[in-house]
Each structure stands twice: as structure tokens, then as C-alpha cells.
Amino acid sequence: MTLALAPTPALFPALSPPPERTLLDVLAETALRHPDAVALDAGGQVLTYRTLADAVNFAGLVK
Secondary structure, three states, X not given: OOOOOOOOOOOOOOOOOOOOOOHHHHHXXXXXXXXXXXXXXXXXXXXXXXXXXXXXXXXXXOO
């Protein structure tokens, strides 16, 4: 004997996946939103998101 069950709706609707972003995309967006916030604090050496983004962008130019 087979029992046919009617489909039930999901409790939570399926969400589309978030857009693919690289770490550089996330850094650039964060630097725009919070340029003076602390991004890295390593033993007293502090880098803001602006400084970190500038350093990453400069490193990308120097090959």
C-alpha cells in the first residue's frame, strides 16, 4: 500500500543566494561606509579601513 502525501509549504521561503563578492569587494565597501573605524589592531599598531584599503590598492598597483 502506498500513501500519497500532499506537499506542504515550507516554513521559511527559499532565499536567493547572496551576490558573490570577493574579500576586496567587502574591504572596499567597508572602507567607504566606515573609513575611520579600526580594521586591524596588532599590538598597538592600528590601521583604519581607509588606510588598509589604500595599502591594498597600492599593493595592487605595484607588481
